Amino acid sequence: MIPIGDNIRCRSKPIINYWLIGINIAVFLWELRLEFSGELGYFINSWGVIPAQISGAITNALFFNNSAAWIIVIWRAFSLLLGIFLHGSFSQILGNLLFLWVFGKTVENILGHGRYLGFYLATGAIASLVQILAEPSLTVPLIGGNGAIAAVLGVYIMKFPKAKIDTILPLIILYIPIEVPAFFYIFWWFGQQLFYGIGSLNIPPVGVNQSGAVFWGQVVGLLIGAAFMRLKK
Template sequence: MIPINDNIRIRHRPMITYWLIGINIVIFFWEIRLELSDQLGEFIQSWGVIPAQIIDGIINASVNPAAWVVVGWRLLSLPVAMFLHGSFSQILGNLLFLWVFGKSLENILGHGRYLGFYLLTGIFTELVQIFSETNLTVPLIGANGAIAAVLGAYIVKFPKAKIDSILPLIFIYIPAKLPAFAYLIWWFIQQLFYGIGSLNIPPVGVNQFSIAYWAQAAGLVIGAVFMRLQK
């Protein structure tokens, strides 16, 4: 299922959604440039969220306060990692969902609240992943958690919305209008395809990053709860 648009009328241009999409695309092209110059692996290792490193840093800081400087530096990776992607399919899927579901959400929240919601839920979901997989040594990258929160909030606010979609059937593409709730299930199914078109991230290779499934589940919940509290 490929979402194209929804049937929610918006009154204001979703400028934050435009900017988020644009920034993600620019950074992804930067990643491609780094890949061509064999610098991508070092970059992802430096700015991806690596739970084991952060947890070890916190443990060290508990006995050596000076180590909090290192922990603080590693925590800077939380907002940065949200704008990094490991494959063409991951960034295309994320940005398509951000466009379809984000613009209507921005219209009702306003630009400032929507941006704060996006960034804070993204960081929160990364923290969930850190403390749920404390021994994970591969970098967590991608906007998946934040966009899952957008999807959760959207479904609570627009439970009856219809999504203009395309259903690919081998070489045939069937247009359809699907309930927004259908994408709650499809969101997790499509993660299985996010390895398609992966960038080469040394030293392990194309799988040297994590999609952070726990973060996405947490994102859906926190997005739904946030929107429920807005009523």
């Protein structure tokens, strides 16, 4: 099922949402260039969220008074934000950007431009922290804006649970336009994760996102978005 729009009118242009989508696309194109040149593995392993490296650096900095470890902590802290804009497959970025296009513009209209940007970055970073806590010894990079987009979806569902989402249902060679209640997309959001391996990029040595911690990061993102909207009321 492919969401393409909703029936909620926006009072202003979602310029931040456009920029977020544009940055994601630009970074992914850069990843494709790096894959072609054989440098993608180094780039992802340098800037993706690797729980073992972050948890190890924090342990050395706090408990062993290792000043060099603080440099690693600060450097790796940037990965909590940069990792939001990295993607490991064509299906992952297409799925994420479809949801961001449909639900993000309305959430930006609710929160305002500046607050929406802060909310997106903060929830993405928090989702990454949850992934680190869930599996601190993991050595595989975790990337993607899934946690931030799940939070956006949580805000949308809390505000407009009965909104109708314009959806295309692909049936082999036919595409049937239908309307689906917004609440349904909570389940479809997690269901589509099963297809994120399609069109994977070649990221040596072990790929990315090979952990159940990714799931928990998204669950927390969804709950943060719902709770935020609940408190805002």
